[in-house]
Amino acid sequence: MRQAICVGGAVDKRIISERALPGPVIDGSRCSGCGLCVLVCPTHALDMQDALAVVTDPNACNYTGYCELICPHQAITLLYEITHVSKEVKDDAD
Ligand code: SF4
Numbered sequence: 001m002r003q004a005i006c007v008g009g010a011v012d013k014r015i016i017s018e019r020a021l022p023g024p025v026i027d028g029s030r031c032s033g034c035g036l037c038v039l040v041c042p043t044h045a046l047d048m049q050d051a052l053a054v055v056t057d058p059n060a061c062n063y064t065g066y067c068e069l070i071c072p073h074q075a076i077t078l079l080y081e082i083t084h085v086s087k088e089v090k091d092d093a094d
Helices: 036-040 066-070 087-093
Strands: 003-006 046-049 052-055 080-083
Antiparallel strands (some): 046 052
16 A cells, blocks of 8 residues: 655655655566656656666656556556645644
């Protein structure tokens, strides 16, 4: 199960900052080299090298998850799920 990261302030920020999130993980044994993930990445964090997708700029990744969704071979995994719960909502629930 993927760990959720809150960017809205409801969860302790010391867990991980948005910029420190690890980029997508690509399983080269599953990648067919179709290039779809590179095409859909809005921040150009991915590129093709030797006919395989690679994360060339992990700091550019903003976790849209488009690469993971579009990959026809489930070769890409984002390690965290981004959620947004505002601090105000959390405080109301407490
Ligand atoms: S979408 Fe999947 S199969 Fe296609 S290049 Fe990217 S990782 Fe490889």
